[in-house]
Amino acid sequence: MEGPYTLVSFVLGGILLLLAFLLQQKKSHERSSSSTTSSIPRGYNWTLPFFGETFDFLKDPHNFHLKHIARFGETFYASLFGENCIVVTTPEASKWVLQTAQHYFRPGYPRSVTTIVDATESIYQPQFHSRMRKIVGSTLYPEALQNYVKYIDAVARISLSSWKFKKTVNLYDEMKRYTFFVASKILCSLDPGPELEEMALNMEKVKNGFLSLHIDLPFTRYHAALKARDALYRSFKKIIDCRRNEGRRYNDMLEALMLSDEPGQKFSDAQLQALILSLMFAGYETTSAQLVWAMKRLHDNPEILEAVKAEHDAIRKSKLKEDSLNWGDIKEMKLTLRVIYETMRTSHLDVFIPREPLQDLEYDGSLFPRGWKIHASISAFHLDPKVFPDPYKFDPSRFENGGPPPNTYMPFGNGNRKCLGSEIAKTQMLILIHHIVSNYRWEAAGPDQGIQWWAVAIPKGGYPIRVQPR
Numbered sequence: 001m002e003g004p005y006t007l008v009s010f011v012l013g014g015i016l017l018l019l020a021f022l023l024q025q026k027k028s029h030e031r032s033s034s035s036t037t038s039s040i041p042r043g044y045n046w047t048l049p050f051f052g053e054t055f056d057f058l059k060d061p062h063n064f065h066l067k068h069i070a071r072f073g074e075t076f077y078a079s080l081f082g083e084n085c086i087v088v089t090t091p092e093a094s095k096w097v098l099q100t101a102q103h104y105f106r107p108g109y110p111r112s113v114t115t116i117v118d119a120t121e122s123i124y125q126p127q128f129h130s131r132m133r134k135i136v137g138s139t140l141y142p143e144a145l146q147n148y149v150k151y152i153d154a155v156a157r158i159s160l161s162s163w164k165f166k167k168t169v170n171l172y173d174e175m176k177r178y179t180f181f182v183a184s185k186i187l188c189s190l191d192p193g194p195e196l197e198e199m200a201l202n203m204e205k206v207k208n209g210f211l212s213l214h215i216d217l218p219f220t221r222y223h224a225a226l227k228a229r230d231a232l233y234r235s236f237k238k239i240i241d242c243r244r245n246e247g248r249r250y251n252d253m254l255e256a257l258m259l260s261d262e263p264g265q266k267f268s269d270a271q272l273q274a275l276i277l278s279l280m281f282a283g284y285e286t287t288s289a290q291l292v293w294a295m296k297r298l299h300d301n302p303e304i305l306e307a308v309k310a311e312h313d314a315i316r317k318s319k320l321k322e323d324s325l326n327w328g329d330i331k332e333m334k335l336t337l338r339v340i341y342e343t344m345r346t347s348h349l350d351v352f353i354p355r356e357p358l359q360d361l362e363y364d365g366s367l368f369p370r371g372w373k374i375h376a377s378i379s380a381f382h383l384d385p386k387v388f389p390d391p392y393k394f395d396p397s398r399f400e401n402g403g404p405p406p407n408t409y410m411p412f413g414n415g416n417r418k419c420l421g422s423e424i425a426k427t428q429m430l431i432l433i434h435h436i437v438s439n440y441r442w443e444a445a446g447p448d449q450g451i452q453w454w455a456v457a458i459p460k461g462g463y464p465i466r467v468q469p470r
């Protein structure tokens with residue numbers, strides 16, 4: 001007799017808990033809005049407990065934004081990743097959040113990201129952040145980049161060399177290997193090999209955990225990400241310890257971070273590990289996804305592809321096959337750079353940039369309560385016809401003559417946290433595109449199946465292509 005009663009009490013208890021949660025969710029919404037003349041932007045008041053609208057969002061974030069804009073306006077409320085979020089979708093509001101009022105915000109990455117990276121509490125502190133920016137920026141400014149061109153050229157050649165023997169490749173997988181190898185070299189002077197392959201696998205698991213719900217159970221992506229993070233941190237610790245003991249010079253980003261130790265301001269090992277992971281991730285996933293989109297856009301726009309090929313053929317004309325590219329060649333790739341800019345506008349990649357207000361803030365009649373998440377959805381205005389006419393048309397000429405008006409195009413963010421790797425990302429993309437268009441023809445190996453959204457947006461299935469030497 002005990003079984004059914006236990007079940008009934010369990011179900012009833014669950015329903016009561018659910019009602020209490022929903023009531024509390026609605027109340028917290030009302031409470032925050034009543035204390036000031038501005039109010040919480042409109043959105044659905046009643047959503048699933050904990051999960052909120054996360055599943056709907058992850059299915060298609062761009063469409064999620066479009067539907068909410070149509071129903072609630074350009075600034076709206078959404079319950080995502082177990083948190084209360086306000087989404088802003090215009091260039092003006094995004095600029096206000098990311099730049100004008102930047103000192104009233106801290107990064108607002110979902111809890112899954114902050115708990116996986118760990119040590120984020122310390123790396124969020126303004127003092128720590130500006131030191132990190134100064135040091136990392138000093139290794140990535142354009143003059144410093146010139147030294148990396150030869151290396152990136154070599155990695156691009158190695159990465160593409162196996163294509164001669166393959167009929168089909170999965171472009172996303174190939175691009176991830178390429179960008180991971182480049183990031184690992186620039187950060188920690190690591191060369192391709194079994195250890196790096198293992199790290200790449202763990203990085204993939206970490207990435208998969210980033211946009212998951214933070215439920216630490218053996219079968220969840222979040223749990224797998226934590227384990228992979230631990231393995232990566234063990235590898236980083238080995239590298240750090242080794243460097244402390246051997247006293248050799250490396251001239252890379254990790255060295256700059258370790259040598260910058262000022263008295264009383266030394267980065268702890270935990271902070272260094274968190275920084276390496278964040279920097280590796282920042283430079284790897286984003287760039288590889290953009291490269292996949294660039295190759296798809298070129299394939300789908302044959303006239304532009306022909307013009308791009310001509311640009312690269314002209315560069316190769318004065319070179320032997322084995323000659324590496326140099327900085328002067330990179331500067332000649334003007335059309336290809338516009339293709340990259342237009343790819344970044346249309347690729348939906350940065351679905352949102354997250355922030356958290358440090359105090360209650362008001363913007364244009366909207367209340368941004370302290371501790372909530374504010375998402376600046378840059379892909380929403382990159383694809384808004386009011387900002388970019390005929391927004392779904394792939395048209396690199398938008399970037400001629402100075403390009404779009406200021407603060408309407410922000411693929412690398414804006415304000416005091418703007419991407420530090422924008423120049424190296426563009427250089428990596430230009431070099432890889434150079435070697436592909438100079439040496440290969442390609443076509444999609446299957447029908448276009450739309451977009452796959454997980455951490456970043458890519459063509460579904462990772463864009464498998466059939467390749468042929470040119």
Ligand code: HEM
Nearest residue numbers: 282283286287290353411412413416417418419420421425
């Ligand atoms: C196409 C490729 C890339 C895109 C679209 C991209 C985009 C972005 C965006 C939107 C931000 C701002 C995040 C925020 O405001 O919270 C950012 C920050 C950052 N990115 Fe990139 N990124 C790319 C490649 C890279 C590369 C190759 C690196 C190299 C290490 C890098 C390093 C960083 C760093 C260090 C930050 C943090 C800056 C800070 O917190 O002050 N990124 N990136």
